Amino acid sequence: MISRSRWGRRAAIAPRTTRAERRYEPLAARLLGALAAHQHRTAAGLLGLLVLAYLWPVLVGGGLLAPTANLYHAPPWLSGASAEQISWFQGELADVVGTYYPWVTLARRLLHSGTFPAWNPYAFAGTPLFANAQLAWLSPFSLPLWILPFNYALGLTAALKLWVAGFGTYLFCRELRLGFWAALLAAVGFAFCTFNVVWLSFGIFVSVAALLPWALWLTERIVRRGRAIDALALTAVVAVIQSGGHPGTQVHVLFAVALYALMRVLAVAGGDRSARLRALGLVGAAVALGTLILAVVLVPAQEAAHGTFGAALRRNGAPTLSDSQISTSALRTALFPEWWGRPSEHWTERAFKFREGTLYAGTIALVLAALALVSPGRWRVKAPLALLGALGPLVLVRAPPVYGVVVHLPLLDAVQDQRMILLFQFAVVVLAAFGLEAALAAPRSWRWPAVVALALLAGVVAAFTTGAGATLGGVARQMLRRADAGVEPVSAQTVALASVGWWLLLTLAVGGALALARLRPRRSGVAAAAIVLLLAVDLLHSAHGWNPMRPASDVIPRPTGAIAYMRAHRDAGRIAGVGITIQTDWPTMYGLADVRGRDAPQPSLEFAHLWLAVDALEVATVRRFDAATVNVLGLLGARWLLAHPEVDLTRPDVKVAYSGPDAAVFENARAVRRAFVPPRVLVAGDEYHALRRIFDRRFDPRRAVVVRRDQLGGVRVPRAGAGVVRVEREQNDRVLLEARLQRPSVVVLDDQLTPGWSVRVDGRRADAIKVDAVLRGVSVPAGRHQIAWSYRVPGLRFGALLSLLGLALVLAWAWTIRVRGRTRRVARVE
Numbered sequence: 001m002i003s004r005s006r007w008g009r010r011a012a013i014a015p016r017t018t019r020a021e022r023r024y025e026p027l028a029a030r031l032l033g034a035l036a037a038h039q040h041r042t043a044a045g046l047l048g049l050l051v052l053a054y055l056w057p058v059l060v061g062g063g064l065l066a067p068t069a070n071l072y073h074a075p076p077w078l079s080g081a082s083a084e085q086i087s088w089f090q091g092e093l094a095d096v097v098g099t100y101y102p103w104v105t106l107a108r109r110l111l112h113s114g115t116f117p118a119w120n121p122y123a124f125a126g127t128p129l130f131a132n133a134q135l136a137w138l139s140p141f142s143l144p145l146w147i148l149p150f151n152y153a154l155g156l157t158a159a160l161k162l163w164v165a166g167f168g169t170y171l172f173c174r175e176l177r178l179g180f181w182a183a184l185l186a187a188v189g190f191a192f193c194t195f196n197v198v199w200l201s202f203g204i205f206v207s208v209a210a211l212l213p214w215a216l217w218l219t220e221r222i223v224r225r226g227r228a229i230d231a232l233a234l235t236a237v238v239a240v241i242q243s244g245g246h247p248g249t250q251v252h253v254l255f256a257v258a259l260y261a262l263m264r265v266l267a268v269a270g271g272d273r274s275a276r277l278r279a280l281g282l283v284g285a286a287v288a289l290g291t292l293i294l295a296v297v298l299v300p301a302q303e304a305a306h307g308t309f310g311a312a313l314r315r316n317g318a319p320t321l322s323d324s325q326i327s328t329s330a331l332r333t334a335l336f337p338e339w340w341g342r343p344s345e346h347w348t349e350r351a352f353k354f355r356e357g358t359l360y361a362g363t364i365a366l367v368l369a370a371l372a373l374v375s376p377g378r379w380r381v382k383a384p385l386a387l388l389g390a391l392g393p394l395v396l397v398r399a400p401p402v403y404g405v406v407v408h409l410p411l412l413d414a415v416q417d418q419r420m421i422l423l424f425q426f427a428v429v430v431l432a433a434f435g436l437e438a439a440l441a442a443p444r445s446w447r448w449p450a451v452v453a454l455a456l457l458a459g460v461v462a463a464f465t466t467g468a469g470a471t472l473g474g475v476a477r478q479m480l481r482r483a484d485a486g487v488e489p490v491s492a493q494t495v496a497l498a499s500v501g502w503w504l505l506l507t508l509a510v511g512g513a514l515a516l517a518r519l520r521p522r523r524s525g526v527a528a529a530a531i532v533l534l535l536a537v538d539l540l541h542s543a544h545g546w547n548p549m550r551p552a553s554d555v556i557p558r559p560t561g562a563i564a565y566m567r568a569h570r571d572a573g574r575i576a577g578v579g580i581t582i583q584t585d586w587p588t589m590y591g592l593a594d595v596r597g598r599d600a601p602q603p604s605l606e607f608a609h610l611w612l613a614v615d616a617l618e619v620a621t622v623r624r625f626d627a628a629t630v631n632v633l634g635l636l637g638a639r640w641l642l643a644h645p646e647v648d649l650t651r652p653d654v655k656v657a658y659s660g661p662d663a664a665v666f667e668n669a670r671a672v673r674r675a676f677v678p679p680r681v682l683v684a685g686d687e688y689h690a691l692r693r694i695f696d697r698r699f700d701p702r703r704a705v706v707v708r709r710d711q712l713g714g715v716r717v718p719r720a721g722a723g724v725v726r727v728e729r730e731q732n733d734r735v736l737l738e739a740r741l742q743r744p745s746v747v748v749l750d751d752q753l754t755p756g757w758s759v760r761v762d763g764r765r766a767d768a769i770k771v772d773a774v775l776r777g778v779s780v781p782a783g784r785h786q787i788a789w790s791y792r793v794p795g796l797r798f799g800a801l802l803s804l805l806g807l808a809l810v811l812a813w814a815w816t817i818r819v820r821g822r823t824r825r826v827a828r829v830e
Helices: 019-023 027-037 039-059 068-073 083-087 091-112 140-147 150-175 180-191 194-198 205-209 212-225 228-242 247-267 273-293 295-305 309-317 328-334 363-374 379-396 402-406 417-441 447-466 472-479 492-519 521-543 561-568 586-590 605-611 627-635 687-695 796-829
Strands: 063-065 549-551 574-577 638-643 654-659 664-668 680-684 704-708 723-731 734-741 745-752 757-761 764-766 768-771 775-780 783-791
Touching: 039 063, 039 150, 039 180, 039 521, 039 549, 063 150, 068 083, 068 091, 091 140, 091 150, 091 586, 140 150, 150 180, 150 194, 150 205, 150 212, 150 417, 180 363, 180 417, 180 521, 194 205, 194 417, 194 521, 205 247, 212 228, 212 247, 212 273, 212 417, 228 247, 228 273, 228 796, 247 273, 247 379, 247 417, 273 295, 273 796, 295 796, 309 605, 328 379, 363 379, 363 417, 363 447, 363 492, 363 521, 379 402, 379 417, 402 417, 417 447, 417 492, 417 521, 447 492, 472 492, 492 521, 561 586, 561 638, 561 654, 561 664, 605 687, 627 638, 627 664, 627 687, 680 687, 687 704, 704 745, 704 768, 704 775, 734 745, 745 768, 745 783, 757 768, 757 775, 764 775, 775 783
Parallel strands: 574 638, 680 704
Antiparallel strands: 063 549, 638 664, 654 664, 723 734, 734 783, 745 775, 757 764, 757 783, 768 775
8 A cells, every 4th residue: 555645646655564574575675664764864865975976086085176187288288298197188177277276276365365355467467356256255165165175175065066956856856745765866866967067177057056956945835835934945045046156057047946936836736816926926035035145246246247258248148159069969968978979088079068068867867757758647746847858958959939039038148048958957857756756656557668668769779870880899898988998999989889878778777677666566665776776877977087086196287397487587477378388377376477368257348359369269369479469468468478399489579588398488578567658659539440550560569558539538648658667566456556757648557457446646536548458547747656556346335235135134034934923823822
């Protein structure tokens, strides 16, 4: 006999047995029953063990969860790298080394020194730092990064994110009246789905994604019960989501919450209109208040994004992936995640963006999710999940009209919506939990054998369409992750067929487990546990090798001769890598200021337009090297140019400064000093004419600067200047200059002028002038003067006031809930 709750769903999977029958039960079944008796603690513990199994090398073994070995693939470390170090390359994770790792290192350094981290002087000739939302300053997941040893903290925060993602999914499924093993299946599936695994070392994506099931759990409780206390808890969860640091994933998660709440309110049985409106109102209030609490970081980030290259790139849903990288063929990754290879094995058939295009949530999860969709009942709950799951792949492949509608919705029109595949993977694992319940509740049904048979047929068809040219030995080695051992060259057919092989093997396994439950109904608990274990093996196998976990001493390169030379001369100017060299932002680790950088979403549009003379594709590279490039690098203060040791950049104004087997360093004589007085000031009508003058080969940034007439307003600018200026003192958000001028002149500080910077001359406020498209200038009269540039994070004070307001409203709400609760209790007593 199977017990049922008032919601019509099973509370337990295993049928009841008598005391005499229990005496002869197999030990495994009794153990599983004991585990299920302590359900929440058991789920938390099992998830913790799986997370530990995956991240053992970094949590216990002293490894580093960062692909820093990527640095060995370019000068100045390429020449000295061993074959083993080269083999650890993981190109899909390049941005971790070029952005996140050095950003967090800089933030830690400033915080530990007691400096408010307002400004980053090491990229783009200076760029906002506190307003860089991707540092997730206030996220609970970031706390270990600020206080614990850095390399260990990276692993610990990753473990916390995976565990939180899994346990939240477990709670959500239990709220949907699913049994223990079904909920645990979904928990394992979401914790180790490909979205969470492939973005794990990036720090910010999973910080937000991990809270998706918690938000939906509380939303479901609000819809079912209409309690304000659940809305208050949802407020806290939304605040953690908004602190996570990745705007795109934040938008997707909150969009999922809003859509789920709307569909569940419309679909819930019973209840009057006022109750439904109350539920929607509570969810909306929670989202608004949770967002308001984090205004102290959200408002500065939004202010900093105005007029930037990244914001323009994402406007109106503009994708960052080309049609050749993401097409309808990407839908195959839902079944066969390695059809095009694995970046961790250094082979892909084409430039396929694995991390942005793979839909894989587990073979077993997908089979069981399909079973849930063909099983009757529970459609009031399954329908919202099915809709959320469908959106991910439809947006990924830009299917009309869905794609056109989604990417033009408010907020969704400003982020990369291809990453909505997160919703697909979450929906699949939760629907899989419904599928497991359906199979074990009706083990003699025809539905699950039919679904398993169709899944096997799909695998057989895929094997026949791609198996030509693949040997069984090569497929076996690829399935066992030994393809990079050099035993046999890896071909496209071998990789694809190995992926299909895993699909067939796992489908047979889940079919066997369900057959066991059909033949021995009293062993349904054993069958359910076996399926959960199979899914864990499936996803851990898929995750293997994706995130490098090697000892820091092996994967963090040491400074070379070229690095040492530039460090010894860093006061002379900034650096720039020419061609494929040291990744952007990594020079921050050595205290070297690089004129390059990556989207955070900086740089400004003016900086990006200026960089067009250097590279037409992105502001992270210098592919072109001509007179215009020398001018642009010079006006940005790039005195030291790092290149491959066999590359010759010699020009009339560029000469060799260091030459070694690791790299060559060239000195750019056209690089301006940090602070200077230009002899000439050229006035251009608009940005186009200003850039034409800068790109002119006759332009010398040391002797002239260009200002735009349309930006001057009423400021009078001297056309000539004479004098000297030096940097007297510098702090993170303040630079003090001393100038001695023979005539009224423009004094230039070779740093970016962005909103938030203001200038005072001898204590009196002056008008800042943007020179050479991006730099700071100020008109100063003749004589001796002190010039003070200071930075105030735009939107910080206003955001702090909004956050205080939000906290006050939350406290007032909590007090109201408490008072009403006391009143009800007193009324019941009386």
